[in-house]
Amino acid sequence: MAQTKLESWLDNPQDVPQVSALAQRIAEAVAELEEGLVERSLEVRILLLAAFCAEHVLLLGPPGTAKSLLARRLTRFVGSKAVFFERLLTRFSVPEELFGPLSLKSLEKDEYVRKTEGYLPEASVAFVDEIFKANSAILNTLLSVVNERVFDNGPERVAVPLRCLVAASNEAPESEELEALYDRLLFRLMVRPVSDDCVAELVAATSLKPPSPKEARRELAVGLDDAQSVQELAGTVVVSPEIVEVLVDCRRFFAGLPSDQHAQLSDRRLGQAVRMLQVCAWTCGRTEVEICDCVLLGHVFWSSVDHCEQFQVFLKKRLARTRRRQLVSILQGLLERVESGATAAPDLLRELEAFRRALCQEIRSCKRQRSLAEVHPWLAPVEITALNALLASAVEGLRTLLRDVAALAAAAELGEDVPAEWLRLCQGRGQLRWVESADAERIDDDVDGTFTVGKHKGRSFSEVAADDEDYCRMVQRKVSEGSFSGDSPLDKQVTAFVAYLKLHRQG
Structure with a gap:
């Protein structure tokens, strides 16, 4: 009887939006950009998302990990007329290396104007290696280009076409002088060498091959027009109170770090992250930001390599958090009243019905997020696997609780004294393990x-x-x-x- 109840309670169709045509084209574009690369699924997705959002990316990692190749491939998103600019900075780099040489003709007229053709002010996509070696002579101008998309060329302020700056460095900045630039690079990725398990794939991808007819480069499945359209429409995407709670908990995570690791999450970065989530939801064909979208915050909010992994673990657990502990706490009080005979069967059934609704809602929510994650164009396979494992564990815990609620409801329907007898029987058999284990769960202890x-x-x-x-x-x-x-x-x-x-x- 209890099993029949459980099956009927869970027999509800999932309300999951269909994959949008744009999301399918994004998945095709990711596959094209990823072709020939090994273990760069995450990096390709984040770079393409950054271009959609008109934001910038920081790649932290050793040389020789395909950072410049990734940036160069991104020019296909901007179009055939895209200008790609690439430069390696040193401590001795001068502004002319990034912004162009001074015009001698203009100097003759007492005008301080640069010849920018082929340099950063005219680039659609740029790759600047060792960006944190930029000196103060470069920084102020670079900040204007990156943040405001303008370049002061002599007396004239010129709009620049820069869609995405891909910056690279071996390590995060330590100087306070560089903090402003660091904060304007929204996405941050740790790029590691290919793992031992994939060396064979790397050899196959990079070894010499017999000559073959050269194919004309195809247009990418998505482009700049798509991104501009999305940015105009993404403002209609709703950011629910549930998502706001996630953002608040992320801020508390950083505020709660030890004083020597304290990292302030700036209001600017929080606002940029919200707009990124809206773009993400719209490209997936949705009108509301979902919990699974927030996985991407793991590449946005951290600032120190020391707490990067710690935050990403916290975030995934936070996104898989349910109300199970709160419901267990209430149900324990109800069981105490059942044991003492203080609750009549009709009242017990009404309360159990409220539990049923709450538990089924939590289970449906977890299953919905799993379904959305499976077809999410911006989440890498490794991220989908990690999130789904946590959600599956959460669903199993909720189902265990729901089974006992169903059994108790079935007992209440059989007679006034049956629930108390059922409870004593379960306690004698050592069942109702969730009562003891509930307090041992620590998914959200630090929130x-x-x-x-x-x-x-x-x-x-x-x-x-x-x-x-x-x-x-x-x-x-x-x-x-x-x-x-x-x-x-x-x-x-x-x-x-x-x-x-x-x-x-x-x-």
Whole structure:
């Protein structure tokens, strides 16, 4: 009977948007740009996304890892008339190397004008290696080109066609003088040499081959017109409160790092990231940013190599987080009332129905994100695999809880005393393992929530827990009695706060 209930509860079709025609063309373009490269699936996608967003990319890694080749291939996105500019900087580089030599004819007229043809001010895509060796004579002009897309050439301010700057360096900058430039490079990637497992593929891709007829270069499946159209329309994409919570938790992650690793997430970078997520959602044919899109924040928010991997692990776990712990906390209170006989069968069935709705909603949400990730054109296969593994684990935990809710509901339908007997039987067999394991889960331990509604709006959970003991006792009692079990913002907030109290007041 319980199994029949469980199957009927989960027998709901998934509402997943179809893959858009643009997303399919993006996938084709990625495959073309990736051709002949080994273990560069992520880099190709991020470079193409950066070009769609008119943002810039920083590639951190040793020489000889195809960084300049990746940038050169990006010119196909801009079109046949695209100008590619490439330069390696040293400590002794001068502005003329990037912006062009001074015009002698203009100097004769007392005008300080550069001849920019073939240099950065006229490039559509640029690759600047060892960018953090730029000196102060170069930095100010470079910032204007990168951030404002303008170049001051003598008395005239000229718009530049730069779509994407691909910068490279062996290491992140240490000088405060370079922080402004570093912050304007939205995407940051660690590029590593090909792994031992793929050396055979690298040999096959780079070895000499018999001559073959030269094929005319085909146009890329997507281009500049697509990007410009997307940027005009992506402003209609909704950024839900759920996504805002993810962004807030990311900020808290960096604020909570040890003082020697502290990294401030700038407002500029946060705004750029939101616009990137909107572009990402629109290109996938959606009108709202989804949780799976936020995987890309793992290549945007970190600033130090020391905490790059740590943040990416945190982010994936945060994106796979569900309300399971909060629901377990409420269900434990309900089981205590069942055991003491304080809840009548009709009331128990009503409360279990609320649990059913909440759990099924969480399961559907996880499955939806898995389905969206599977066809996501901007996520590399390794990212899809990692996210789906975490979501699958989350779904299994929710299904375990839902099975017991179904069994308890079936018991309540059989008679008034059956639920208590069922509970004693389960306890005797050592079942209901989720009761003991719930407090051992640590997916979101380091996330201190914030009240968004009610009298404590704007205050953190930790502040309220320390300052308002009466409120803490009141909400704990109410939750144990079955209140706040719905899906409203207040219900979710209170159950999350009670779960926080239970976790942080142990021992």
